[in-house]
Amino acid sequence: MELCLEQVSKSFQDNRAVDDVSLRITPGVWGLLGANGAGKTTLMRMIAGILKPDKGRITYDGIRIDSLGEAYRDIFGYLPQEFGFYxxxxxxxxxxxMAALKGLKPGWSRRKIGELLETLTLEEVKNKKIVRLSGGMKRRVGIAQALLNEPEILILDEPTSGLDPGERVRFRNLLSEFAHDRIVLISTHIVPDVEYIAMKNAVMKDGKIIETGTTPELVKRMEGKVFSEKIPARALADYEKKLRIVNLKNEPDGDITIRYLGDRPETEDSVSEEPRLEDLYLWLFPQNTDGRKKEERGTKGGKRR
Structure with missing residues (x-):
């Protein structure tokens, strides 16, 4: 079982959304990481067969997916960022x-729907109109439809958007179990969603795959680039001007511990820290660091990770 992308490109007018991407995807959970606008959704839509590449080809077990046609759709599950419903x-x-559209037998689909309603904690709302559900519950309904046909290839575009932390943990556990002998590709900019369950990750930036590897392999590239220091709260603004601060933590004595990225320690009191996958993401996408700092400065009290 192998999904292969060979020199795949896609442009919209003068914008090249996906640029010469080659990737060999085998069974297990894969993370596709990248900031908004990196080209992830366009790539997903080509894998789903919704868009055709301008260049290159996508094959499943050596056969082009556009040649497989209905046979490919039968073994495919897809959750887009936004899914439509009446x-x-x-x-x-x-x-x-959705079960009828997928050609599933009525008796089998009824049992499968019952199972998914229970697994995704939708049993109590099964007779409610989707339009009246919360964003998180709507997302769970979308996840359920993607799993209906027990697909060999499951593609999920920002699947945990709107889910609370407990729901995200349950969902990650569900995917880990589901992916035992299947291909699961998760596109996300929320790093913890794939950090612990992905067998392998691909990092996408400006339409290109710029990094691939297991989480430990990718994290290793940040060794010697992550530091922390405890500073007075009044000095934070000055430190923000000279350091790439990615996390803040309030201390009981009123000081703040900062976590920052750099090629070397920038101050005498800096301590080297064990890197995480999120550190690599913020290193590769520095434009997201400013947003993180603003968000954390708005947090009052408690722990700022």
Missing amino acids: PEFTVRDYLEY
């Missing part, structure tokens, strides 16, 4: 409708 659909109506 306003009058209840959760059960929608899943039954």
